[in-house]
Amino acid sequence: MSDRFEVDREFLFLGRTFEEYLDLFELTVDDVTDGPILDCPGGPSSFTALASALGTETTAVDPMYDRSLDELEAECSESIERNMAQVREKRDLFEFDYYGGVEGRGRFLRAAAERFLSDYERNPDRYVSASLPSLPFADDAFALTLSANLLFLYDDRLDEAFHVDAARELARVTGGELRVFPLASLALERSGLVDPVADALREDGHGVEFVPVDYDLRPTAEEMLVVDCEGNG
Template sequence: MHTPSTLITSRPLDEYCGLFGLTRAALAALPGPVLDCPGGAAGLTAEARELGVTVIATDPAYAAPLPELTALARAGRDSMATHLAAAPDRYLPSRHLRPERYLRSWDRARRLFAADSAARPERYVAAALPRLPFADGSFALTLSAYLLFAYPELFPPERQLAGLLELVRVTAPGGEVRVYPLHDGASRPCPHLPRLRSGLGERQVSSELVRFARPGDGRTRRVLVLRRAGR
């Protein structure tokens, strides 16, 4: 999932909640584990453990030694700092977080990731879409941020469809997959999303575009929610 051209991020649990329209209480109420794909150097797995929630993170970057991975994550943080300086309103709700506070949340998440992945390596699985080493229906909720639509050069339409179907495969009946964003790094929306959704429907996967309020300013984001048809 990650190549030298992609960004390894260090998002904390609360940012995941904001991205996907979740709450800590909703996560704690889930009947099974959560998959974070790709996990990068996020704090989600470590922070969710404090809620009694099991999160498995998967990313091909986990094949690298931890010092190398954390260095790449620090580079990702520095890249985000550059983006924030150039266009803060594009990345942050104007009245929610100051850029320096936001970057500190990434620093903390990166430290949590480093400690947790060293202590619990079994929860960080080196793997890449569109093939994941998990049994069918393993997860109650699957989250995928900044991958399939963010990097169309790595995931052309047929690989996007294969990746989405794989995320559904590892998600339990009655559970759901949430994917964000639905645009690339230049904020261009996916032009063939209707065709992808049609292809999913032909394979008994229902899809829905759900709007969630962005914390702090009332603006909304669109999240693609997938479920096995009939659920």
């Protein structure tokens, strides 16, 4: 059995729940009551729906947001099925204490997708169709930007130039703090692109830290990149 988690499509359309976001980004509810906040890429995460319900101005960005509700529902179902088939097959690569077992992971994925789809239908203005490394927002538009499960994870298909440009773009639209998780690739090891991205952000004058997180689905993915973007421009 391969020790690599295989994704046989360009990307999977998977999301996390609001509660997972708090844990994987080391946030509290109080941390997300002041906005505006950007979730990029948002995928079928329920974070924007729940943060908005708290009264926080929150925007999610994903190239898939130009699709119809029915198309996104089908994409969510297929992506969850593909992901869970591999999780079951390669369960020894993961820790499932957080989810209470393998099938608990699937329940979280489905819960996130259901809340996302409901909010996408009712509040489409919160969901912007756009792609890194070019975002349709002004400099310093967001107080907090969260970026999960794109950068570094897909380092086998997104090269160093993309990673640097994408990280710089996320920092550009952020007037406060940018948090990126995970720093591990599909090969379940720290991506070799982490240091070049961190170096580029430091060259731009940003403070960069690597912060441990209390989230342990993958034993090699237990830290996030935190970028101090204050003072942009």
